[in-house]
Amino acid sequence: MVRLSPLMVSACADTRLRRLFVPLLAFVVAGTLPPVAIADSPLDEIVVTATQREQSVRDTPAAAAVVGRDDIEAAAADNVLAAVRETTGVGLVGQSVGGRKTMSLRGMDGKHTLYLVNGLRVINTDDWVGHSDFQYDWTPVDGIERIEVVRGPMSVLYGSDAVGGVVNTITRRPDAEWHGSVRLSARDVRGAGDGDSLGGGLHLSGALSDTLRLAVSATRLQRDALELEEDPGLSEIEGTDLSAGHVLLSWQPMAAHMIDLEHRASNEERERDQVRSGVYYRDTYDIERSQSVATWRADWNGVATQLRAWESDFEVSNSRTNGVAPTRPQSMRERGTDGRVGFAVGDMQYLTVGADLRTETLTNAGLAGGEDDADFRAYYVQNEIALRPDLLLTVGVRRDRHSIFGAETSPRAYLVWHASDAWTLRGGYGEGFRAPTLKQASSNYEGAEGPHTFYGNSDIRPETSKSWEIGVIYASGRFDWEATAFRNKVTDLITTRQFNQIGPRRFYIYDNVNNARIDGIETALRIDLGHGFEASAGAQWLDTEDETTGKPLNGRTDHLLNARLGWRAGQWDAGLRVERMGPQYVSSADRKAPAYNLVHLNAGYAINRHFRVTGGIDNLTDVRLADKSDLFSYAETPRTLRVALHGSF
Secondary structure, X not given: OOOOOHHHHHXXXXXXXXXXXXXXXXXXXXXXXXXXXXXXXXXXXXXXXXXOOOEEOOOOOOEEEEEEHHHHHHOOOOOHHHHHOOOOOEEEEEOOOOOOEEEEEOOOOHHHEEEEXXXXXXXXXXXXXXXXOHHHOOOOHHHEEEEEEEEOOOHHHHOOOOOOEEEEEEEOOOOOOOEEEEEEEEEEEOOOOEOOEEEEEEEEEEEOOOOEEEEEEEEEEEEOOXXXXXXXXXXXXXEEEEEEEEEEEEEOOOOOEEEEEEEEEEEEEEEEEEEEOOEEEEEEEEEEEEEEEEEEEEEEOOEEEEEEEEEEEEEEEEXXXXXXXXXXXXXXXXXXXXXXXXXXXXXOEEEEEEEEEEEEEEEEOOOHHHEXXXXXXXXXXXXXXXXXXXXXXXXXXXXXEXXXXXXXXXXEEEEEEOOOOOEEEEEEEEEEEEOOOHHHHOOOOEEOOOOOXXXXXXXXXXXXXXXXXXXXXXXXXXXXXXXXXXEEEEEEEEEEEEEEEEOOEEEEEEXXXXXXXXXXXXXXXXXXXXXXXXXXXXEXXXXXXXXXXXXXXXXXXXXEEEXXXXXXXXXEEEEEEEEEEXXXXXXXXXXXXXXXXXXXXXXXXXXXXXXXXXXXXEOOOOOOHHHHOOOOOOOOOOOEEEEEEEEEO
């Protein structure tokens, strides 16, 4: 029998959390469904992000999901957010600019999600580039093999920013045989001004010699800005012109040794029409991203090692027409090395020991001298202990040292019990933290480009979290089902505090002014209906509180629902997808924006083994958020027809 910690028992006993179990019981009743055969279960998908080594979703000491290559193509996703937005536990938070929105895992802010490519962090612009969503386009979508979403704090393995969870984009590795794929796509926004897009991409990989392999990927996307219905001189959703590429050279000099050299880069231009003081103008952002990585992996008779060195660069600049002053340019540069060693200890344990070293440098004219930097140093250890063949305990601890804020310790413990062939129980406790940005931490920072002025604060503290969760998985020949109840307590949330006002200009300082509580339940169900049909559904219910004000957290939905009915037969496939975003609290108005539903259709036909056509209608019922309420801080694209031609060779 599994014994839960007192903290976990306390969390599950909380009155507000118990109220959330009512909808969960509805999914339990689903166990009465008639038996059907099931194949290719999502619970058998392989995840590496949760422990840094391969495990099935069923065995992973965390709540995890995998978005595969087929899922990305079916949704016609052009970036990471579009690919995972229908994943259980993933919500949206508006950014109040150009229709932008960011990802929220389990009701946490977008800044609390750490983004990785092949297990390596990329620069997250959320919170240091105002109102941005620039973290989703670091690698070409045509080169993505799968995306792993791990919900809950993962600071033990990945350090700062992994408070709410981790999203890891895994790129396609080169094969021994040469092969490739190409894609051409188009979207037509019906009944709207502009908003149309053209795109395409390619992937090519193969062997250059017996020991050397190459993979190349590229993506191109041009999407027009969408005119605002009430004023065609303004943009409701900004346009984009994106070019992204990735090159991976993989060399195996000897057995059990692999050296990877890779470089990814993207150039993007965001464009929208705005008005200020009666002056209409074109607002353009130029965004440059690049990352170079050298990785050496080796297996020394059962001792697995990895050593990696990398550098990442992000630059953004702004220009505006008609004499309107632009925002100042800024850039972030990161340099780092990391390494780890994994090995078995006897027959019942697997130990992972690692270290990270990273330096980040921010260039911004609002800083004293125009530049500031910070060093991160960390050491961590993780032990996977098989207490019994059916009972696995994963424990870990990380010690981070920040050159400005000192040391942070992040522990974690998680238990997975395979009670039977069908039933798995799991639960655990973890802590995480997020260091303030260099802007927030600098007493010399001043940002006064917009209508308000913001100041840094040298007394600011890192945000910290404590998280509990308990879950159940059921998988048999009838269906797959999983559910998790969780609680997250976040301390010292960083936000802005107004301290002065002169005329219309308000003056703010970054400060730790909030604590937050998030209780929730997430669940997912998949059923093979036979005759080529498959149904799946996911849901999340949240009860959030800003403990400083007693109000719900801003921009969080009460519930999220998604469902899909798919069909495949011979050369044909089709799908119907439904998303529901529940009411979301808007703090500035002290009321909730209404719920809304989106319906999407997709279909595909394999012309032959080399060519395939896919198409669909997104937002079939043409939902427009601005027509529902003026409280929404983002926009959804109107009804859109899309078509794509896929080739492989």
